[in-house]
Amino acid sequence: MQNEPLAFRMRPRNIDEVVGQQHIIGKDTALYKMIQNGHVPSMLLYGEPGIGKTSIAYAIAGSTNLPFFPLNATIAGKKDVEQIVSEARLTGKVILFLDEIHRFNKLQQDTLLPHVEDGSIILIGATTENPFHDVNPAIRSRCGEIFQLKRLTLEELVQLLKNALHDEERGLGKYSIDIHDEQIKKIAIASNGDARKALTLLESVFHASEEIDDIVRVEDSTIEHLAKRIGVYGDKGGTHFYNLLSALQKSVRGSDVNASLYYLAHLLENGDLIAVCRRLLVMAYEDIGLANPNVGAHVYAATEAAKVLGLPEARIPLANAVIEMCLSEKSNSAYQALDAAIKAIHEGKTGDIPMHLRDAHYAGAKTLGHVGYQYPHDYPIGTFGGWVNQQYLPDNLQDMEFYRPVIAGEEKRMATIYEKLKSLKNHNNQ
Known part of the structure; x- marks a missing residue:
């Protein structure tokens, strides 16, 4: 067992040992009470890697007397599913934990679904992708609950690390380790809410530390060296990546510079520069728009420069663009x-x-009635240029208005012109 990773060894053995996710499996939740009363419903567990989906499944299995079968949908075949179906027929009821359930193919699904429906197989599915986008509706409909997991808090990670340090059977408790609370906290902070990363980092720090007089002495520099990129979760193109893009746009729209830079940093660490540039360019026209028309050109220049420069230098023009927006x-x-x-x-x-707006650049246009257009440049109006009162919308739509100016920045000036032209039109039509 000691050859297995610490994160594997420290998986909770029952639901009382689960650290974090108390909104799902805490003692006051319906799920906890159901399991305590001997009932395990089929469910989907959705969340980022390392925050407890597999741990919760194993903890549930450890709190029941039901046979437990873990499968990974990326490598499981029809034969694997058929074996579990056969076991369910023999024993009456089993728990199937299906990791990466969004990869489940139709053939596997057809074999399994009737048995999930009749209750002989209790399905616990885990996915890092949004189940409403990536999990087949047939699976979703047979799972009573979809639970969205959260990253662990700093306090929960510290507790998890201390559990591992004190556990003599599964953790590092049988070793004398000189590590103080601030160092444990540093490991927890570096893990960015990810329980697996926290335990993996702790194990790496332990093995990288020097043993003096039978005591493993942990140095701050060891933690800092090993923790450099541990906060980056790189699922380029996956649900979390699109959540980051969404968070970036909403933070810019909300004028929060610090949040915007945080999400930009996370996106750039994931490495999909093109997707980031595309989103920034959309934002310049969607959210800044007519209030500051120059921003569109500025962001376009910044994104083109970023693509030419490539990472890591691309971060420099993009930081300028994000702060300006x-x-x-x-x-x-x-x-x-x-x-x-x-x-x-x-x-x-x-x-x-209207007939006067139709194409008149050909012989015979007059015969069709394409006449009467007044050329606005022939009718100067102050410093605006030229304007003439004539109908542009179709007869039955001529009173419709689609544009509603926002009185902000440069658009304030545009709104004044818009309202002035409307009043001139209304005055001339009276």
């Missing part, structure tokens, strides 16, 4: 106006293009 005036009026127009078309609010 955070602190800029903001407006979403332009794309909201276009979406309103698209919605109107989909609702059937359409009409004929």
